[in-house]
Amino acid sequence: MDTLTNTTTEAAPAATEKLTPGKFTLQAQVGQARAARLETARGAINTPVFMPVGTKATVKGMLPEELKAIGAQIVLGNTYHLHLRPGEKTVKKLGGLHKFMNWPGPILTDSGGFQVFSLSGLNKLSEEGVEFRSHLDGAKHFLSPEKSMEIQMDLGSDIIMAFDECLKYPATPEEVKTSMDLTLRWLKRSKAAMTLESSLLFGIVQGGLDLKMRRESLEQITSVDLPGYALGGLSVGEPIELMHVLVKEVAPLLPKNKPRYLMGVGTPLDLVLAVDAGIDMFDCVMPTRVARNGTLFTWSGRVSIKRAEFKEDPSPLDPECDCYTCKNYSKAYLRHLFMTAEMLSARLNTIHNLHFYLKLMSRMRESIQDGTWNQFRDFCLTRFVN
Numbered sequence: 364m365d366t367l368t369n370t371t372t373e374a375a376p377a378a379t380e381k382l383t384p385g386k387f388t389l390q391a392q393v394g395q396a397r398a399a400r401l402e403t404a405r406g407a408i409n410t411p412v413f414m415p416v417g418t419k420a421t422v423k424g425m426l427p428e429e430l431k432a433i434g435a436q437i438v439l440g441n442t443y444h445l446h447l448r449p450g451e452k453t454v455k456k457l458g459g460l461h462k463f464m465n466w467p468g469p470i471l472t473d474s475g476g477f478q479v480f481s482l483s484g485l486n487k488l489s490e491e492g493v494e495f496r497s498h499l500d501g502a503k504h505f506l507s508p509e510k511s512m513e514i515q516m517d518l519g520s521d522i523i524m525a526f527d528e529c530l531k532y533p534a535t536p537e538e539v540k541t542s543m544d545l546t547l548r549w550l551k552r553s554k555a556a557m558t559l560e561s562s563l564l565f566g567i568v569q570g571g572l573d574l575k576m577r578r579e580s581l582e583q584i585t586s587v588d589l590p591g592y593a594l595g596g597l598s599v600g601e602p603i604e605l606m607h608v609l610v611k612e613v614a615p616l617l618p619k620n621k622p623r624y625l626m627g628v629g630t631p632l633d634l635v636l637a638v639d640a641g642i643d644m645f646d647c648v649m650p651t652r653v654a655r656n657g658t659l660f661t662w663s664g665r666v667s668i669k670r671a672e673f674k675e676d677p678s679p680l681d682p683e684c685d686c687y688t689c690k691n692y693s694k695a696y697l698r699h700l701f702m703t704a705e706m707l708s709a710r711l712n713t714i715h716n717l718h719f720y721l722k723l724m725s726r727m728r729e730s731i732q733d734g735t736w737n738q739f740r741d742f743c744l745t746r747f748v749n
Contacts, residue, residue, distance in 0.1 A: 382407060384521075385563050385590035387622055393736035395615050395641035398728045401591075401622050403469040403521040404561035405461065406436070410622065410643040411731075413634065413724045414439045414471060415717055416651065419448070420464040423651050424713040427466045433686065433714065434721040437469040437521075439646045442514050443478035446504070447497050451517035459519030471522035471646070473626070474511045474553075474567075477529040477595075488528070490545070508552035516559040524593065525553040527567045532599045539571040543580040550587055565624060567595040568613070572605050577613050585618055591644075592617050593624035598647075603629075603749055607636050614641040631660055631723055632747040638727050639740055650720045654712035657701045660719045664746060666694075668712070673698040686718035687711075 386402040401408045415422045415430060418441040422430060430438065440460055445451060454463050460470055479486060479495050486495035492507030511526040527546040530539060546569050557564050566589045570580035585592060594613060597606050610625060614637070617623045624644035625637050634645055650660065657669045661681035668680070676694040688697070688711045700708035723743075730739035 380407075384561055387591075387620060389619070391732045391734075393731050393734060394639065396638050396727075396731050396736045396740070397641060397643060398731040399622070399643060401643075403437075403563065405467065405469045405521050408436045408469060408644075409728060411634075411638045411724050411727050412436055412644050413720045414644065414646040415720075416441075416646055416648045417464065417466075417470075418648075419444050420454075420460060422717075423655070424710045425717065427464065429714065430466070430717070431468070433718040434725060435468070435717070437471060438466055440464075440470055440472045440518065440520070441478065442472050442475035442511060442518075442524075443506075445472075445518060446475065446506075446514050447499055451514045455517040455519070461519060469521040470519075472515045472518055472520040472524065474524040474526040475506055475514070476511070476527050477627075479506055480529050480531070490548075492526075508549045509556040512553055512556040516557070516562065519559075520562055522563045522565060522591070523557070523559075525550045525564060525566050525589075527569060527595060529596055529599070530569065530571060532571075532601050534571055536571075536573065536576070539569075539573060539576050543569045543576065543583065546580070547583045547587075550584060554587060554589070563590040565589060565591040565593050565622075567593045567626070568617075569596045571596065572601055572609060574609065574612055577609060578616065581613060581616055589621070591622040591624060593626050593644075594642075595626045597625070598627040598629060603633070607633075610637050610642065611640045617641070630747070630749050631720070631743070632749050634720075634723065635727070635740055635743045635747065639736075645724075650716035651713050654716040655709045657708075657712065659697075659712055660716055662719075662746060664748065668694065668697050668701050670698075680715060681719075684715065684719065684722075686715050686722075688715040688718075 382402045384404045388400045391398040399410045414437050415435050417438045454460055457463050479493050486493050494505050496503055508526040515523040526549050528542045530542045550566050566584040566587055568581045568584045570577035622643045625642045627647055629647050659666045659668055662683040673694040679689045680694055681689050730736045
């Protein structure tokens with residue numbers, strides 16, 4: 364898409380480059396903030412990295428070529444949704460998820476655990492796994508560590524998340540302890556079920572918001588040797604300040620020679636604070652979801668494009684942004700599209716928000732590499748609020 368190739372992106376690896384899936388190279392560090400490179404079977408990923416969420420084998424409103432043009436290096440797919448529709452066997456028969464959705468780069472799939480516990484309504488938990496009813500038609504399904512691995516391998520994922528229990532918030536200390544012990548046992552079963560050598564299995568640290576339990580879960584999960592580790596069970600309704608405190612305390616305890624992934628987070632401010640704590644990888648539906656509701660992220664903070672003040676405003680959304688939307692359309696036009704419920708509104712808003720997130724990650728990486736991270740972090744803290 365020539366109209367969207369006006370941005371600076373991280374260079375993709377050359378076609379002849381020999382990659383070693385799981386190889387993680389730390390390239391620069393300022394404090395806890397890290398710039399690194401993770402190799403996968405379908406390309407190298409430069410971190411810090413934000414992964415656009417393609418829940419149902421599509422990032423809503425975006426062509427794969429557009430994602431690539433604005434700097435996306437890896438996208439995320441959803442095990443639960445793709446298992447229900449169209450089914451992993453169908454995807455495998457059609458050549459795997461990369462071919463199915465026409466995305467040649469790396470794909471990470473979550474385990475389906477979060478959706479089982481949050482969407483299915485009725486579920487029955489046991490040592491073996493979870494029996495749940497589909498949110499689509501109420502049909503019964505069963506998801507276990509082995510089944511989750513089978514689904515993700517059939518999809519052909521490059522990074523596979525271990526099956527875990529995503530506990531509700533708030534939870535009692537007894538519930539947290541039982542859940543994190545079960546998550547460890549499920550992790551060991553997930554690893555034993557992995558047969559796709561080119562895929563990387565990441566374990567998920569749980570433990571609620573209790574720092575002692577988080578540390579205990581971290582020790583449990585990292586005792587299993589894996590290519591990477593994630594912090595899960597956050598952004599589930601807890602006060603955002605508690606999440607920031609926990610990430611700052613726990614992230615530096617994760618192995619220094621492995622990628623660190625904070626699941627389901629978050630706002631631009633969340634990303635900056637988490638990178639400052641030592642996190643490398645992120646995903647979140649926020650930039651695409653709020654784009655469809657008329658909320659846009661800019662270098663001056665959030666903008667609600669529906670506001671009456673923009674009705675006759677000829678200026679671009681963000682004069683500091685070089686995305687396709689900002690280079691070609693005014694605030695007045697973006698407001699008009701939103702107020703008249705035109706589908707182009709969601710398209711242009713999504714292009715901008717994803718471009719902003721990916722540019723933010725790129726600028727964070729550059730500032731770590733050139734040693735100006737502290738200045739860039741402080742600049743962001745003056746611009747962004749949650």
